[in-house]
Amino acid sequence: MSQHRAAASRVTPGNAARKTGAGRHSAKHRVARRNTPSSTQVVGLTAALAAAAGAVGFSHSSLAAPTQANSAVNIAALSMGNGQLSELTTARIERRNLATRDSSRVELAVTQTNKKQAAADRTAKARAAKLDATRALTAKRASALAKAKAAIDLAQQKARESATRCEMVISDYRITATFGQGGGRWARNHTGTDFAADLGTPIRSVMKGEVVGAEFAGAYGRQVRVRHEDGTETWYNHMSKFSVSFGETVYAGDQVGAVGMTGNTTGPHLHFEVRPGGGEPINPMPWLRDHCGLNP
Numbered sequence: 001m002s003q004h005r006a007a008a009s010r011v012t013p014g015n016a017a018r019k020t021g022a023g024r025h026s027a028k029h030r031v032a033r034r035n036t037p038s039s040t041q042v043v044g045l046t047a048a049l050a051a052a053a054g055a056v057g058f059s060h061s062s063l064a065a066p067t068q069a070n071s072a073v074n075i076a077a078l079s080m081g082n083g084q085l086s087e088l089t090t091a092r093i094e095r096r097n098l099a100t101r102d103s104s105r106v107e108l109a110v111t112q113t114n115k116k117q118a119a120a121d122r123t124a125k126a127r128a129a130k131l132d133a134t135r136a137l138t139a140k141r142a143s144a145l146a147k148a149k150a151a152i153d154l155a156q157q158k159a160r161e162s163a164t165r166c167e168m169v170i171s172d173y174r175i176t177a178t179f180g181q182g183g184g185r186w187a188r189n190h191t192g193t194d195f196a197a198d199l200g201t202p203i204r205s206v207m208k209g210e211v212v213g214a215e216f217a218g219a220y221g222r223q224v225r226v227r228h229e230d231g232t233e234t235w236y237n238h239m240s241k242f243s244v245s246f247g248e249t250v251y252a253g254d255q256v257g258a259v260g261m262t263g264n265t266t267g268p269h270l271h272f273e274v275r276p277g278g279g280e281p282i283n284p285m286p287w288l289r290d291h292c293g294l295n296p
Helices: 002-009 013-019 021-035 039-055 071-164 284-292
Strands: 174-177 193-196 202-204 209-216 222-228 233-242 255-259 269-275
Antiparallel strands (some): 174 193, 193 269, 202 255, 233 255
């Protein structure tokens, strides 16, 4: 009993402290220490903050700019979050590279499409130019054919007209002998009409025809014979020169020679004869009036 009282009455430092104010102060500090976070909690909190900062795009520089009060906390956070930041940075770089590759593929596809379109445009233009050239050549050929046909038609029309058209055989003339007239310069009655004119005066075909003779013919001198479409022949005699040759086609008004004095003649003149069917001569004057509408 006395021992229990002695133990109760024994004064220990803790008991003394509890009984005094110093004891109460030490008790408050123990409570404060129990409420202060441990180092493990601080490190975990710092790592969480570093991960959150990296997720929202904070860089190492932003974490490395602490105030003097929390420098230790930030240093610890950096030391613990470098691995996570590296993983996030690598992921962002990979995403950028992937986006760059996708953009390059799109640009390449657009470029190839543009090149193909440009090539197609060039091909279309070349085809259009070739088609235009072909059309122009076709039109040119058609125009040339049309002109040629028109020229042929005109020539045929002129030929038809010239077949019946007549021209006077000589100009600036005077008649010095008629058909059937007698005289000492020919063996029998006169077989044509004489048109006296100056030496060298042009002699022309009365109608269209073919030259069937161009030669020297004795008393006729230089002679040209023209056969017309109805078979009638006209003779041109005593000429000084030939202007056509055998087999040539002449039209009304074409020159066949010139007035001369060759053959049986006493002066320059044209002895003109008309022979239907190439036979015996007829009077040229009625033939010129009736057949050609001429009145010498």
